[in-house]
Amino acid sequence: MTTDVRAGGATHPAVAAAAPARRRVPLAVLVGGGVLAVVLTVLVCVAIGPAHLGVGEVARSIAHHLGLDVAPVPRLHDAIVWELRLPRVLTAAAVGAGLALSGAVMQSLTRNPLADPYLLGLSSGASLGAVAVLLLGVTLLLPVAAFAGALLALTATLTLARSGGTLTPSRAVLAGLAVSQLCAAGTSFVVFWTAKGDSYQEILAWILGSVAGATWQSVAIAGVALVGVGTVLLTSAVRLDAFAFGDTAAAALGIDVDRTRWTLMTLVALLTGAMVAVSGAIGFVGLVLPHAVSALTGPLHRRLLPVVALAGAVFLTWADTLARTLFAPRELPVGIVTALVGVPVFVVLLRRRGGAAWT
């Protein structure tokens, strides 16, 4: 035969000792912990507020409305829970989960760690739709107008990105940038030209993102979008993972690269559009949480996606609770809180990673 070579050539002991991969927490533990955290967060955050309620009271009120046989809660407290705080808390949870999920998928699809759910011009399009209602007196429900604006922006972005070629990540990002800028200019123009008095604050709150006006209708919109689109995204985790070594490798593993990217981008955009429609453009959730959570779950989407959704729900619910209690009775737009919390987290992650994976 030929040459006398070590059959393995496999391990270099020095290197083996230098980089042991960390042991991973089982997914079931992470998801179980996450679900528990979401439930506790909802109960506690509903209890927090100017009219002080106990967590037990909150649980009983909810259980009562779900038709369980429990001792009823005083009517006033029940109304605070069921009519005021619970819709808001649930909206925040659903929006947080949706944005975190969208951000994680968008970062993978565009291979851009700085991608967020608004990358394809969605928030700017939604803002344009919103100011059209708030200032120009277009007679549409605000969420409908915002969603329509987001869809319009998405269509423009994808059309632009696809014109004269295939949908590559960089083309999508650049087209999104162009559409964002155009919509932002349109929004600024409308605000500058027509806004007066109180409407400024209303516009600003919307652009910074807020769930202050959440109703059961918001819960329904955000919840249906989250469950519907979220399920499809979770079942796409295997396909997303197949992109780890690039498009050709994914194709060799049996993935329809073009169709997968196109479908998932559209789904993420629909989910984000629904979230923006009920809450405005809340920043940083979709950008920071995927990074923070992947430090815990590892980069595989099968582990990352379910956990990041749960983490997003917990994160935004607490951020919104801070937003409404920190300077009570005045409220902050929750977007300010997410940025205040998100930026330091981002800085820590940036320093810890040392740029190895983020070049």
Next chain:
Amino acid sequence: MDVTIASVGAQLGGRWVVDGVDATPPTGVLTGLLGPNGAGKTTLLRLVAGLLPPAAGAVLVDGTPVHALARRERARRVALLEQESSSAVPLTVRDVVALGRTPYRSLWGTDPDEGAVDRALAAASALPLADRAWGSLSGGERQRVHIARALAQEPELLLLDEPTNHLDVSAQLALLSFVRSLGRTTVAALHDLNLAAAYCEHVLVLSAGRLVASGPPGDVLTPALVRDVWGVDCDVLEHPRTGRPVIAFHDVDATAEVRA
């Protein structure tokens, strides 16, 4: 698996980069795909892998055109390792090999054969690497793990695009010796003619998109062919220990009419 490359052709920007190639890589052995840069080796591998629809002819696996197979089905039968495959995703070796199970997984990601990853790692002698970070591996280890990933696809046909690129000589020999020992139908694009001569049972020589020679390396790799295809003057010697051909290059032959 029987692979028949039947008059297959592919166009790129109006030019035939693969042009009427007919070949039958023998079953169960390592076939070397040789040719100068730009001869169409990568394109031919992509055609055989079914990733590129042929503009002419067809690639048949067991009689079925490969590009007509459903994607998942195809990925279970043919594995392609592209050149210079790298990832910025911080995966472990086990994660990387598990990617090879993609065409078998359910929607929720479960694998009907949970032992497959370990078997592929073991087949590639890469079990000791399983928990290492991908980024910490040497070049030779990475190729070995890539091949373990391909084996996890349980393919009948293995396609490798310059698997020895950037490896040191020991890693090159170890890798090809390992690939040959798999006893699987394998087609590997190779640049090093001596490696091809030492390890391949069969070679295909491409030049400007056309197949110009095929057969056992001892028959195919003659000074005349090397001069014709690569424009290099050489002598072909016999290896003192293995008896296989050894190509001793002399110089670029300025007078040769290179076909490319």
